[in-house]
Amino acid sequence: MLSMTRPVLILLCLLVTGFAFTGISAAEVSVSASVDKNEASLDDYIVLKVTVEGTREEPMMPDLSAFKFQSRGTSSQMTIINGSMSSKLEYNYILYPQKAGSFTIGPFTLDADGQKATSSPISITISKAEPQARQSGEIFVTASVDNENPYINEQIVYTLQFCRRVQIAGASLTEQPSFDGFLVENLGKEKEYSKVINGQEYVVTEVRQALVPVKTGALEITPSTLQASVVSQRRSRRGGNPFADDSFFGFSETVPKNFRTGPISVMVKPLPAEGRPADFKNLVGDFTLTSQLGKTRVQAGESITLTLTVSGTGNLKSLQNVDMGQLQNFKVYDDKPVFEPALINGKIGGKLVIKKALVPLVAGTLTIPAISISYFDPASQSYKKAAGPASVVQVSPATDKEKIDLVQAAGQPSAAKQEVQVLGKDILPIRTSHAVMSTENPYPGFGIVLLFALLPAACFFAVFIVKRARDRSSGDPGSARMKNAYRNFTKNFSEAKKALDAQDDQFYQTGSKALKDFIGDRLNIAGQALTPQDLEGLLGGDVSAETLEELKSLLEFFDSGQFGFRKCSVEERKAVLGRMQKAVEHLNRVLRK
Amino acid sequence: MKILRYFILFFICMYAAAHADDGQPDISTIFFQANQAYKSGDFKAAADGYEKLVGAGLRNGELLYNLGNAYLKQGDTGRAILNYRSAEMFLPRDADLEANLQYALGLAKDKIDCGEGGSLLTTVCFWYAKLSCRELCYVFFAVNAVFWLLLAVKFFMRREMLGISLYITLFFTLLFGASFGVKLYNTVYSLSGVVLAGEVMVRSGSSTSDTVLFKLHEGAELTVAGQENEWLKITLCDGKKGWVQKSSVGIAGGS
Numbered sequence: 001m002l003s004m005t006r007p008v009l010i011l012l013c014l015l016v017t018g019f020a021f022t023g024i025s026a027a028e029v030s031v032s033a034s035v036d037k038n039e040a041s042l043d044d045y046i047v048l049k050v051t052v053e054g055t056r057e058e059p060m061m062p063d064l065s066a067f068k069f070q071s072r073g074t075s076s077q078m079t080i081i082n083g084s085m086s087s088k089l090e091y092n093y094i095l096y097p098q099k100a101g102s103f104t105i106g107p108f109t110l111d112a113d114g115q116k117a118t119s120s121p122i123s124i125t126i127s128k129a130e131p132q133a134r135q136s137g138e139i140f141v142t143a144s145v146d147n148e149n150p151y152i153n154e155q156i157v158y159t160l161q162f163c164r165r166v167q168i169a170g171a172s173l174t175e176q177p178s179f180d181g182f183l184v185e186n187l188g189k190e191k192e193y194s195k196v197i198n199g200q201e202y203v204v205t206e207v208r209q210a211l212v213p214v215k216t217g218a219l220e221i222t223p224s225t226l227q228a229s230v231v232s233q234r235r236s237r238r239g240g241n242p243f244a245d246d247s248f249f250g251f252s253e254t255v256p257k258n259f260r261t262g263p264i265s266v267m268v269k270p271l272p273a274e275g276r277p278a279d280f281k282n283l284v285g286d287f288t289l290t291s292q293l294g295k296t297r298v299q300a301g302e303s304i305t306l307t308l309t310v311s312g313t314g315n316l317k318s319l320q321n322v323d324m325g326q327l328q329n330f331k332v333y334d335d336k337p338v339f340e341p342a343l344i345n346g347k348i349g350g351k352l353v354i355k356k357a358l359v360p361l362v363a364g365t366l367t368i369p370a371i372s373i374s375y376f377d378p379a380s381q382s383y384k385k386a387a388g389p390a391s392v393v394q395v396s397p398a399t400d401k402e403k404i405d406l407v408q409a410a411g412q413p414s415a416a417k418q419e420v421q422v423l424g425k426d427i428l429p430i431r432t433s434h435a436v437m438s439t440e441n442p443y444p445g446f447g448i449v450l451l452f453a454l455l456p457a458a459c460f461f462a463v464f465i466v467k468r469a470r471d472r473s474s475g476d477p478g479s480a481r482m483k484n485a486y487r488n489f490t491k492n493f494s495e496a497k498k499a500l501d502a503q504d505d506q507f508y509q510t511g512s513k514a515l516k517d518f519i520g521d522r523l524n525i526a527g528q529a530l531t532p533q534d535l536e537g538l539l540g541g542d543v544s545a546e547t548l549e550e551l552k553s554l555l556e557f558f559d560s561g562q563f564g565f566r567k568c569s570v571e572e573r574k575a576v577l578g579r580m581q582k583a584v585e586h587l588n589r590v591l592r593k
Numbered sequence: 594m595k596i597l598r599y600f601i602l603f604f605i606c607m608y609a610a611a612h613a614d615d616g617q618p619d620i621s622t623i624f625f626q627a628n629q630a631y632k633s634g635d636f637k638a639a640a641d642g643y644e645k646l647v648g649a650g651l652r653n654g655e656l657l658y659n660l661g662n663a664y665l666k667q668g669d670t671g672r673a674i675l676n677y678r679s680a681e682m683f684l685p686r687d688a689d690l691e692a693n694l695q696y697a698l699g700l701a702k703d704k705i706d707c708g709e710g711g712s713l714l715t716t717v718c719f720w721y722a723k724l725s726c727r728e729l730c731y732v733f734f735a736v737n738a739v740f741w742l743l744l745a746v747k748f749f750m751r752r753e754m755l756g757i758s759l760y761i762t763l764f765f766t767l768l769f770g771a772s773f774g775v776k777l778y779n780t781v782y783s784l785s786g787v788v789l790a791g792e793v794m795v796r797s798g799s800s801t802s803d804t805v806l807f808k809l810h811e812g813a814e815l816t817v818a819g820q821e822n823e824w825l826k827i828t829l830c831d832g833k834k835g836w837v838q839k840s841s842v843g844i845a846g847g848s
Binding site for chain 2: 425427428429430431433436437438439442443444452453456460463464467
């Protein structure tokens with residue numbers, strides 16, 4: 001017991017001593033900041049460590065607008081030296097430089113219970129990243145366009161490649177490039193493949209976007225920044241560890257790194273004025289046009305559908321319609337064009353379907369001339385035409401029912417609907433049916449309401465009471481037996497009456513049964529075994545001596561007749577039955593009371 | 594109901610036949626003459642004829658509707674609205690009646706802002722306005738009978754589903770019972786009235802010497818909150834209160 005208590009006492013003493021000194025140590029509050037390097041490039045990152053001693057208060061963060069920063073957690077340390085305890089809390093941050101230049105971090109200030117502490121400021125110099133360095137090493141990011149000198153509205157492709165030959169835990173674009181002066185379309189999802197660069201195999205993740213310059217002159221695509229968590233191995237103390245590469249077993253760690261592309265300058269040329277067709281509508285790319293007529297034989301006034309399909313690569317989306325010029329002998333109704341974008345040979349393009357309803361106004365052989373569109377082909381640096389074939393329509397005269405409304409032809413296909421105009425107001429007419437000559441009460445009479453409201457409830461309660469009574473009687477056979485005693489007697493008595501003329505045994509048996517069953521039922525006992533002597537004990541206190549004697553006499557009469565050889569006439573039997581009826585009625589009355 | 598109606602009609606006709614020699618025209622004749630007068634544009638004669646029928650004990654939605662029409666055609670907006678409101682007790686879903694009532698209400702001079710309270714109540718308890726007092730009573734009887742029947746069935750057959758049905762039926766029994774009770778109270782002790790006079794002074798008390806609080810005009814609808822001799826204490830749906838002379842106001846269902 002003593003051996004157990006001694007260490008506990010020592011521990012308690014130590015704790016008390018420790019807490020006593022904690023108060024002294026807590027009074028010394030300080031804050032300090034340090035960085036892992038004072039010079040870095042835009043591709044680099046800086047580890048900032050802020051150490052707070054003597055308190056657990058968080059220091060005030062100074063202006064860090066030149067950096068993006070990310071918390072890397074805290075670590076705390078507690079030391080007891082010669083009984084003096086001190087606590088230290090370290091806040092770790094990763095700083096990602098956002099611009100080049102000289103900056104000052106800090107000072108960090110701390111205010112703990114009125115005690116103030118300030119750290120020394122730290123000077124940092126950020127230099128621009130060297131472009132040569134980007135495409136070397138184990139990991140880098142590049143951005144490029146396939147044509148740095150395109151025509152206006154000519155499609156170029158911007159490619160961002162993330163190349164690496166080390167393991168990464170994750171990557172994200174923290175700075176998106178700006179495409180001012182371009183229309184941008186994504187060219188599918190990012191793809192990943194292997195590529196050999198300078199004799200080394202790299203894993204490349206590539207994102208491609210189609211850019212269409214919408215203004216001439218020098219345009220700049222700003223840099224983009226990618227942040228990746230690079231997995232680096234810790235040095236293992238023991239060689240030959242098979243799990244050295246596995247972060248699961250804790251032998252590797254991730255280091256966040258920034259990778260930045262350079263800006264890209266694009267010089268956009270205007271389209272040549274020379275040879276520009278009059279119907280040119282800024283369509284740049286490579287296109288074909290087809291035309292198809294729904295039917296070639298129609299009646300005048302009947303509609304034909306002309307389908308024009310323009311397909312190819314380029315800024316097809318900007319084409320709204322194909323001008324057919326002045327088409328003689330036809331009314332033309334335009335439908336809404338339908339554009340279906342598609343990726344053709346790695347470029348944005350698609351198919352524009354324009355439908356026109358043509359209504360021939362005259363009969364005869366009518367010609368729809370070849371329809372064409374002009375576009376600029378950057379590959380050949382010249383203007384070109386895409387044209388469909390001319391079509392011929394055989395138009396037969398219209399029937400009388402389908403005369404062409406030439407006046408309406410110039411306007412809209414259908415007139416706009418009008419609001420219904422209210423020209424006057426009046427009330428609706430009187431009723432003249434004989435129903436008017438009836439009398440109704442707007443509400444039912446009180447008696448009827450009461451009757452119909454309570455009748456279902458009354459019916460329910462009646463059913464309830466009957467059922468309960470039945471349940472009770474079926475649950476208590478004794479009381480039911482007593483209740484039905486006289487009824488049973490009446491039945492048995494009538495049987496005895498019927499046996500007046502019968503054989504002696506039968507009369508005595510039925511008579512005995514009637515009397516004994518009644519007494520047995522009324523007293524809820526087995527009646528058939530009753531003897532005259534039993535009656536004294538059962539009914540002695542309840543009935544008069546006279547009635548008791550009468551009942552005993554009747555029982556003896558029936559018993560002697562049943563088991564002896566007593567014979568009596570019908571008249572005697574009747575008299576006995578009369579006596580029995582009187583005695584039973586009297587007994588029933590007495591016992592009921 | 595139809596049989597009862599024809600039965601009553603038969604007795605009315607018998608009564609009319611029995612009194613044909615009184616020198617007074619029978620009710621069929623009055624009805625026919627009133628209809629003719631209405632069609633010929635003699636709306637006063639039509640209204641008088643319909644009033645005679647009402648005075649003879651006839652009372653139904655159609656007759657009150659006709660009477661409302663006759664008054665409205667005469668320009669008596671107050672009596673028209675009053676009779677339409679009375680007819681509504683019998684014909685709560687009659688589209689013609691509703692249209693004519695709205696037309697008449699549009700002619701009333703006073704604009705009384707009743708807010709959204711009334712419309713919210715009629716939206717939630719939509720059956721209250723859509724069913725007459727009698728119809729509500731029949732629905733209540735039916736639901737009540739179903740409830741007690743289910744209770745009796747449950748008494749003999751203990752089934753779980755019956756319990757749920759029983760609670761649902763009980764809910765509807767209470768709902769329609771309460772609706773019917775409120776409707777019956779409002780019908781029997783009719784509390785809604787209409788101003789019949791051209792202009793009525795609403796005073797602070799039941800005396801002509803009391804201060805005039807505001808004026809109401811023909812066709813303005815009000816609720817009667819109390820009575821003192823020949824004065825009615827009234828409330829408007831916007832909350833205004835006061836006293837008006839009984840003779841200047843008609844009570845819906847009370848004519």
